[in-house]
Amino acid sequence: MNLLRLSVPVVASVALVVGLAGCGAVGGPNETSGTIIGGVLGGAVGSQVGGGRGRTVATIIGTMIGANIGANVGRSMDGNDRMRTAQILESSRTGQSSGWVNPDTRNEYVVTPTRTYESAGAPCREYTMRAVVGGQPDTVYGTACRQPDGSWRVVN
Structure with missing residues (x-):
């Protein structure tokens, strides 16, 4: 490219x-x-x-x-979905997929960390999220970094 x-x-x-x-x-x-x-x-x-x-x-x-x-x-995504995504980014190995179905919305999510690296002293992870929202499958690619308070913030 x-x-x-x-x-x-x-x-x-x-x-x-x-x-x-x-x-x-x-x-x-x-x-x-x-x-x-x-x-x-x-x-x-x-x-x-x-x-x-x-x-x-x-x-x-x-x-x-x-x-x-x-x-x-x-x-x-509701608060529970964001919390589950953060838990996966925090604890899942690179390449390990984890998923769930939101019991309220019936939306399905599968998050897979694809790369882990450090930026400005903080761990960052690239990830893929496959979602089925309203019966429609979507895939999102992103990067999130851990913040000083322990939360994960999407950076791109």
Whole structure:
């Protein structure tokens, strides 16, 4: 992947997603994080399609679709789901998947830490979350770092 070739469409798409995420702040931090993560990933995938203006359009469309998917997953999570995700990030081995079904919403989640590293003295983990929300399967990729208070915060 040539980052210089992708930079203009991806940067424009990320700016669009961040702007839209600010408008949807009522949905809370999970929805906003999901929107941003999904938008960035969707834009990156879309930027691989076509050339010239077609690539730019594909990047923007990919960003919008990814942002919507990410927002749906983030919006669907309640406090119990966030707590379970944090427990998995804290204690599961890299590559070990753990899942649950929320008894209230019937949404299903499977979280898999995919990489562990340290950043600014804090442990960080990349992860994949497969979710079935309202019967629709979605996949979200993200990175979270442990905060000084022991909680985990999504950083991208």
